[in-house]
Amino acid sequence: MVKVITIDGPSGAGKGTLCQLLAKQLGYHLLDSGALYRLTALSAEKQDVPFDDTEGLARVAASLDVEFRPVEKGVQVILAGEDVSSAIRQEHVGMNASKVAACQPVRDALLQRQRGFAEAPGLIADGRDMGTVVFPEAKVKVFLTASADERARRRVMQLEQAGLDADYAQILQDIELRDKQDRERKSSPLKPAEDAVVLDSTSLTIQQVLDRVIALT
Numbered sequence: 001m002v003k004v005i006t007i008d009g010p011s012g013a014g015k016g017t018l019c020q021l022l023a024k025q026l027g028y029h030l031l032d033s034g035a036l037y038r039l040t041a042l043s044a045e046k047q048d049v050p051f052d053d054t055e056g057l058a059r060v061a062a063s064l065d066v067e068f069r070p071v072e073k074g075v076q077v078i079l080a081g082e083d084v085s086s087a088i089r090q091e092h093v094g095m096n097a098s099k100v101a102a103c104q105p106v107r108d109a110l111l112q113r114q115r116g117f118a119e120a121p122g123l124i125a126d127g128r129d130m131g132t133v134v135f136p137e138a139k140v141k142v143f144l145t146a147s148a149d150e151r152a153r154r155r156v157m158q159l160e161q162a163g164l165d166a167d168y169a170q171i172l173q174d175i176e177l178r179d180k181q182d183r184e185r186k187s188s189p190l191k192p193a194e195d196a197v198v199l200d201s202t203s204l205t206i207q208q209v210l211d212r213v214i215a216l217t
C-alpha cells in the first residue's frame, strides 16, 4: 500500500512549503494539485475558453499537456513545452483557478490524473480536497490554517522575493474572496476531513510545522 499524507488548507497557510520539505525528508513523491487548477485556468485563458463554458473547461483540464520537472529549487512546471512556473503563480491566475475549480466536470477530469501520483514509496498531496475526496483512505491528514492577515503578509513577502508586484490590501481582499469561494462551493468545498488534524500555523515557524507533521507519520 502506497502511503499518502494529505495537506489541505487555504491559500498562504504554508502547504506548498511544508509539502516540499516533507517530500524531501521522507523521500516521497509530491502532488501540487493547485497547480493543475492553475494550469487549467491559464490554458483556458490562452485558448480563449470562457470561464462559464463548463464543457470547454473540462476539455482543457482533460487535455493538459503538463510535466512537473524536479529541479534544485523545487519543481518546474512545463505546459506544452513552455516553462510556466512563474506564470501560474500570478494572483489573477489563482483567482481564475478558484473559478474553474468550482466546476464539477473540471474536477472529474483531473481526478484520475491526481490519483496517478500515488506511487511507492509514498505521496505528499497538497490541495483543498486531498483528504476529503481524492485520497479519502490516507492515513495521515492535515488541515493547515493561519489567520487571513498572516497569510496575506506571507504572500506579499513571497511575491516580492520573486520580483513580482504585491499590494497587501489587494492580496488580503483576494485571499478572503478565494477562501469564501473555495469554502462555499458545492463541489469538493475546502473543509477539514473528519479524520484530519487541524494545525494553525499563524504563530509557528516552518520548522515547527514540519516537526508536528513528522510526529504524526
Ligand SMILES: Nc1ncnc2c1ncn2[C@@H]1O[C@H](COP(=O)(O)OP(=O)(O)O)[C@@H](O)[C@H]1O
Residues within 6 Å of the ligand: 009, 010, 011, 012, 013, 014, 015, 016, 017, 018, 154, 155, 157, 158, 201, 204, 205, 206, 209
Ligand atoms: N509557518 C510559516 N511561517 C512563516 N512563513 C511561512 C510559514 N509557512 C510558509 N511560509 C511562507 O509563506 C509563503 C506562502 O507559503 P506557501 O507554502 O506557498 O503557502 P500555500 O501553499 O498554503 O499557499 C511562502 O513564502 C512561505 O515561505
Ligand SMILES: Nc1ccn([C@@H]2O[C@H](COP(=O)(O)OP(=O)(O)O)[C@@H](O)[C@H]2O)c(=O)n1
Residues within 6 Å of the ligand: 010, 011, 012, 013, 016, 033, 034, 035, 037, 038, 094, 097, 098, 099, 101, 102, 126, 127, 128, 129, 130, 178, 182
Ligand atoms: N485540490 C485543490 C487544489 C486547488 N484548488 C483550487 O485551486 C486554487 C489554487 O490553488 P493553490 O493551492 O495553487 O493556491 P494557493 O494555496 O497556492 O494560493 C484554489 O483557490 C482552489 O480553488 C482546488 O479546488 N482543489
